[in-house]
Amino acid sequence: xxxxxxxxxxxxxxxxxxxxxxxxxxxxxxxxxxxxxxxxxxxxxxxxxxxxxxxxxxxxxxxxxxxxxxxxxxxxxxxxxxxxxxxxxxxxxxxxxxxxxxxxx
Numbered sequence: 001x002x003x004x005x006x007x008x009x010x011x012x013x014x015x016x017x018x019x020x021x022x023x024x025x026x027x028x029x030x031x032x033x034x035x036x037x038x039x040x041x042x043x044x045x046x047x048x049x050x051x052x053x054x055x056x057x058x059x060x061x062x063x064x065x066x067x068x069x070x071x072x073x074x075x076x077x078x079x080x081x082x083x084x085x086x087x088x089x090x091x092x093x094x095x096x097x098x099x100x101x102x103x104x105x
Contacts, residue, residue: 009104016072043083 039047053069061069 005104046080050076
């Protein structure tokens with residue numbers, strides 16, 4: 001049983017290390033700078049719309065109009081999250097990794 005868990009853990013570790021090595025080779029060390037990245041125009045439009053909604057006086061709106069604004073804000077935020085680049089781990093994946101570590105150690 002210990003051999004199976006050892007081999008399983010070695011396989012997981014070896015598969016998780018390979019992509020990071022591949023990404024490290026693609027980076028160009030001469031292009032590294034401290035300037036912030038430019039924001040794409042589509043994202044600027046969405047951020048401007050969010051700022052307009054925040055600046056609105058919502059006290060004069062009806063409940064249905066407020067509901068539409070909330071839906072619009074949620075849609076814009078979801079779209080902004082989908083445009084971001086990054087690696088996200090689900091809660092289930094984190095739990096599985098923790099359980100594997102506990103079992104092996």
